[in-house]
Amino acid sequence: MSNNRVSRRQFLGYTLTGVGGFMAAGxxxxxxxxxxDPVLQQxxxxxxxxxxxxxxxxxxxxxxxxxTFEQQDAWYTSEVTNSAWVYKEGDRLIALSPVCKHLGCTVxxxxxxxxxxxxxxxxxxxxxxxxxxxxxxxPPLGPLxxxxxxxxxxxxxxxAAKENTLTV
Amino acid sequence: MHFIGKDIDQYLSQREYVDxxxxxxxxxxxxxxxxxxxxxxxxxxxxxxxxxxxxxxGRILLFPPVSYTAGADRTRxxxxxxxxxxxxxxxxxxxxxxxxxxRSMESLKNVLWLPxxxxxxxxxxxxxxxxxxxxxxxxxxxxxEWS
Numbered sequence: 001m002s003n004n005r006v007s008r009r010q011f012l013g014y015t016l017t018g019v020g021g022f023m024a025a026g027x028x029x030x031x032x033x034x035x036x037d038p039v040l041q042q043x044x045x046x047x048x049x050x051x052x053x054x055x056x057x058x059x060x061x062x063x064x065x066x067x068t069f070e071q072q073d074a075w076y077t078s079e080v081t082n083s084a085w086v087y088k089e090g091d092r093l094i095a096l097s098p099v100c101k102h103l104g105c106t107v108x109x110x111x112x113x114x115x116x117x118x119x120x121x122x123x124x125x126x127x128x129x130x131x132x133x134x135x136x137x138x139p140p141l142g143p144l145x146x147x148x149x150x151x152x153x154x155x156x157x158x159x160a161a162k163e164n165t166l167t168v
Numbered sequence: 169m170h171f172i173g174k175d176i177d178q179y180l181s182q183r184e185y186v187d188x189x190x191x192x193x194x195x196x197x198x199x200x201x202x203x204x205x206x207x208x209x210x211x212x213x214x215x216x217x218x219x220x221x222x223x224x225x226g227r228i229l230l231f232p233p234v235s236y237t238a239g240a241d242r243t244r245x246x247x248x249x250x251x252x253x254x255x256x257x258x259x260x261x262x263x264x265x266x267x268x269x270x271r272s273m274e275s276l277k278n279v280l281w282l283p284x285x286x287x288x289x290x291x292x293x294x295x296x297x298x299x300x301x302x303x304x305x306x307x308x309x310x311x312x313e314w315s
Contacts, residue, residue, distance in 0.1 A: 068292075100226060103178070103182060103186070103226025104225040105225050105226040105227065106222060106223045106224075121226075122223075122307075122311060123185075123225075124185060
């Protein structure tokens with residue numbers, strides 16, 4: 001028998017603290033887990049959609065590149081094909097959204113013979129510079145959106161749309 | 169714009185810009201021989217008008233297809249639809265159809281008749297390029313009317 005004997009009072013104290021500790025931890029752990037969950041969540045493998053446009057074929061002249069992805073609209077999943085205007089500036093790839101900032105028509109590069117170096121919206125004659133900057137005096141109120149873009153195995157991959165970063 | 173609640177809100181606030189209505193006219197034929205081609209025409213017409221809407225979203229309001237049976241009185245329909253479109257205050261109204269009987273209709277302006285291409289068995293990329301070819305034929309008609 002050891003000398004420092006545990007009294008009945010002490011034994012009960014330890015036991016209750018221990019059990020209480022487990023119960024508190026059992027309640028707190030999930031809360032902590034929920035709080036940090038968004039950080040731990042893994043994003044889908046890649047947000048970039050691979051297109052069949054070769055990077056080496058892209059010049060400084062914008063070309064239309066189509067890309068298809070699945071879009072879920074409530075219970076209805078559909079394949080949506082969108083396009084982007086892709087060109088090179090130096091070695092940098094640039095992809096602009098073709099959606100007019102006025103009312104959402106599709107703009108075309110050099111669609112207006114009088115302005116061969118601009119994007120042109122056929123609906124209300126909106127125009128944009130090559131970097132997406134809207135031409136003042138035409139209906140659009142802002143520059144064209146830009147897509148994240150990267151090269152994957154020599155092909156263009158298009159990511160999420162973001163606000164235009166080329167215009168200042 | 170589509171004929172859906174969200175787009176109509178935008179339409180109401182931007183009415184002066186959206187001055188064109190597009191009404192697809194679609195014949196339903198449920199007979200043994202006509203079913204397949206009727207469905208194919210429906211697919212073709214809806215893909216084409218959807219592409220058109222994407223191109224000209226800010227200027228056209230695309231209505232859901234007006235469907236009728238083979239024996240429908242098209243003269244009466246033409247009157248009813250065009251008077252309803254007048255109420256909407258559109259400056260331009262286009263009717264798109266694969267049904268040849270509308271071509272002889274005098275009372276409707278701007279009937280675009282297109283022979284249906286059966287796209288149902290094509291693979292996706294091919295269908296896409298076929299439909300874009302079709303769209304390219306239709307676009308100038310719109311641009312001419314607007315200018």
